[in-house]
Amino acid sequence: MELSRLPGFLLRRGVKAAIVILAIVVCNFLLIHAAPGDPASVIAGQSGAADERFLAQLREQFGLDKPLHVQLWIYLKGVLTLDLGFSHRQQQPVWTLISERLPATLLLTGAAFAFAITAGVTLGTLAARRVGTWADSVITVIALTFYATPLFWVGLMLVLFFSVWLEWLPSFGMATVGVELHGIDAALDLGKHLLLPALTLGLFYLAVYARLTRATMLEVADQDFVKTARAKGVPEGQVVRRHVLRNALLPVITFAGIQAGQLIGGSILVETVFAWPGIGRLAFDALLARDYAVLLGVFFCTSVMVVAFNLATDLLYAVVDPRVEVQG
Amino acid sequence: MSDFWRRFRRNRGAVVGLVVLVLVIAVAALAPVLYPGSPWDMATAPFVPPGEEGMLLGSDSLGRDVAAGIAHGARISLMVGAVSTVAALLIGVTLGAVAGYLGGVADDAVMRFTEFFQTIPSFVFAILLVAIFTPTIGSVVFAIAVVSWPPVARVVRAEFLSLRSREFVQAAEVLGKSRIAIVVTDILPNALSPIVVLSSLMVASAILLESALSFLGLGDPNLMTWGFLIGSGRSVIRLAWWMSVFPGLAIFVTVLALNLVGEGLSDALNPRLARQRGGAA
Numbered sequence: 001m002e003l004s005r006l007p008g009f010l011l012r013r014g015v016k017a018a019i020v021i022l023a024i025v026v027c028n029f030l031l032i033h034a035a036p037g038d039p040a041s042v043i044a045g046q047s048g049a050a051d052e053r054f055l056a057q058l059r060e061q062f063g064l065d066k067p068l069h070v071q072l073w074i075y076l077k078g079v080l081t082l083d084l085g086f087s088h089r090q091q092q093p094v095w096t097l098i099s100e101r102l103p104a105t106l107l108l109t110g111a112a113f114a115f116a117i118t119a120g121v122t123l124g125t126l127a128a129r130r131v132g133t134w135a136d137s138v139i140t141v142i143a144l145t146f147y148a149t150p151l152f153w154v155g156l157m158l159v160l161f162f163s164v165w166l167e168w169l170p171s172f173g174m175a176t177v178g179v180e181l182h183g184i185d186a187a188l189d190l191g192k193h194l195l196l197p198a199l200t201l202g203l204f205y206l207a208v209y210a211r212l213t214r215a216t217m218l219e220v221a222d223q224d225f226v227k228t229a230r231a232k233g234v235p236e237g238q239v240v241r242r243h244v245l246r247n248a249l250l251p252v253i254t255f256a257g258i259q260a261g262q263l264i265g266g267s268i269l270v271e272t273v274f275a276w277p278g279i280g281r282l283a284f285d286a287l288l289a290r291d292y293a294v295l296l297g298v299f300f301c302t303s304v305m306v307v308a309f310n311l312a313t314d315l316l317y318a319v320v321d322p323r324v325e326v327q328g
Numbered sequence: 329m330s331d332f333w334r335r336f337r338r339n340r341g342a343v344v345g346l347v348v349l350v351l352v353i354a355v356a357a358l359a360p361v362l363y364p365g366s367p368w369d370m371a372t373a374p375f376v377p378p379g380e381e382g383m384l385l386g387s388d389s390l391g392r393d394v395a396a397g398i399a400h401g402a403r404i405s406l407m408v409g410a411v412s413t414v415a416a417l418l419i420g421v422t423l424g425a426v427a428g429y430l431g432g433v434a435d436d437a438v439m440r441f442t443e444f445f446q447t448i449p450s451f452v453f454a455i456l457l458v459a460i461f462t463p464t465i466g467s468v469v470f471a472i473a474v475v476s477w478p479p480v481a482r483v484v485r486a487e488f489l490s491l492r493s494r495e496f497v498q499a500a501e502v503l504g505k506s507r508i509a510i511v512v513t514d515i516l517p518n519a520l521s522p523i524v525v526l527s528s529l530m531v532a533s534a535i536l537l538e539s540a541l542s543f544l545g546l547g548d549p550n551l552m553t554w555g556f557l558i559g560s561g562r563s564v565i566r567l568a569w570w571m572s573v574f575p576g577l578a579i580f581v582t583v584l585a586l587n588l589v590g591e592g593l594s595d596a597l598n599p600r601l602a603r604q605r606g607g608a609a
Contacts, residue, residue: 020444020447023444024448027448031456031457031460032460034460034461035460035461144584144587144588145580145584147587148532148580148583148584148587149576149579149580149583150536150539150540150543150555150558150576150579150580150583151540152540152543152558153558153572153576153579153580156558156561156562156565156572156576157573157576159565160565160569160572160573164565164566164569258446261446261447261448261449261450261451261452262449262450262451264449264452265449265450265451265452266451268451268452268455268544269451269540269543269544272543272544273562283452283455284544287455287459287544287545287546288545290459292459292460295455295456295459295460296456298452299448299449299452299453299456302449302452303447303448303449303452306447306448306449307447310447
């Protein structure tokens with residue numbers, strides 16, 4: 001796409017993203033009011049966590065006696081200034097809790113994503129080049145298997161195998177408890193703790209990307225420009241890498257962008273299984289305590305992350321592929 | 329019909345899937361006969377390994393029979409999978425039909441709405457819904473339906489877009505049929521095959537979603553589910569592997585069977601596509 005049209009494109013996508021985020025805030029607001037019982041007790045967290053004085057303070061703070069549209073305005077203003085509410089359970093602002101946990105989640109999802117996309121594209125390419133052979137069948141079966149297996153169960157089985165039976169890898173947390181490590185040792189320790197959770201989260205998406213790569217590669221391989229490349233004597237490896245794979249990767253990138261939300265959702269389960277101290281684990285603890293302010297905050301933040309990721313893939317796509325039409 | 333069956337049978341995986349699925353349904357239906365009484369009742373000593381003291385798949389931390397839990401859990405899993413898929417189909421088909429048939433502003437509005445639901449992290453949203461509306465079987469079904477309808481709306485819209493300008497629809501319009509009648513009796517029947525294929529995959533993902541919710545403790549507290557069984561086995565996995573291994577296998581086998589049946593349905597309903605793939609799938 002022409003670079004001169006980039007700012008307009010950026011602006012339109014930005015506006016669209018802003019509308020989505022706004023809709024999410026409104027959605028959160030409606031949920032607070034749709035919940036059975038007093039909205040103040042929903043914000044405070046239920047099952048008797050809050051005393052009367054705190055509830056009265058909340059009612060005043062959120063203007064719960066005022067008309068609904070005024071309340072929405074107050075809520076909106078709060079969220080836009082990163083005031084996601086206060087966790088009465090943890091005695092801390094929700095944003096503080098989330099921002100503390102964010103790096104761990106980004107590390108986990110990032111590692112899982114990198115693993116899934118490299119291994120998935122490699123396996124998919126292998127399967128596409130050997131259509132109908134036993135290697136293709138094996139890869140298809142692996143993909144089908146991980147497609148049908150619950151994420152959290154894969155995690156538990158890996159723990160059972162590698163931590164309980166083989167005792168090779170730690171089964172929970174982010175660092176070894178009770179030892180002080182520095183430099184390379186600390187990084188190695190982190191890597192050991194990261195391995196199983198990232199593998200668990202990545203395996204499902206590996207299956208998805210492998211199937212997708214296989215399908216698109218088979219589609220591209222039939223096209224005329226590939227035949228031309230072969231006809232003019234380009235070596236087979238180069239045909240696959242330069243002509244087929246490059247074109248087949250575009251749908252995979254798009255799909256990865258669409259699936260960003262699922263990856264983050266999956267990290268809640270994986271963090272629960274491995275006690276990984278990210279926002280997924282935070283959400284699970286909030287769930288047990290019925291700490292709705294934190295849950296709503298986690299939903300908001302993960303949604304913003306997804307919107308940002310989609311924006312990034314859109315942009316990457318438009319820059320990489322000149323054929324993409326620049327539309328709002 | 330016999331043609332359909334012949335094409336379905338050609339996909340061996342689909343036949344295996346169908347057989348497995350029928351077995352799972354049989355276990356679910358016969359659960360009260362096979363394991364009479366409540367699966368929550370203590371049946372033996374705690375942590376009995378599989379195969380000992382008449383416990384086929386072992387017992388859990390409270391001496392409950394894991395096999396009984398799995399059999400009774402099959403009822404809930406299949407039921408939640410089916411009911412939430414029907415609910416999601418109702419939402420998705422309605423919205424997709426409106427968007428595809430009316431086009432214009434209505435199409436735009438519905439598609440933006442669909443995109444919104446596809447953007448938000450659906451699992452986090454489902455957790456939020458169940459947590460706020462308190463975990464009951466009703467709120468679980470509701471949450472799963474709310475996050476699963478967008479693909480249906482998209483598929484139905486695409487089908488309706490291509491069908492609405494065909495001659496038979498124009499003929500019906502000229503005959504003075506009402507719009508609703510055209511949509512329901514003329515267009516919808518012709519758009520059924522992709523909906524059927526999609527719904528078998530949706531039941532599968534609904535079962536996965538339900539198990540994930542109840543693993544996190546968001547299942548109906550009065551109902552035994554596969555996810556709950558795995559969740560309760562998580563903390564004692566060093567002591568009793570069988571508590572989490574077998575319920576997970578049950579989920580895996582059921583979901584795999586549904587996916588295989590879905591592929592078979594796709595082959596049988598789109599014979600051209602199946603031939604193109606050369607039976608390699």
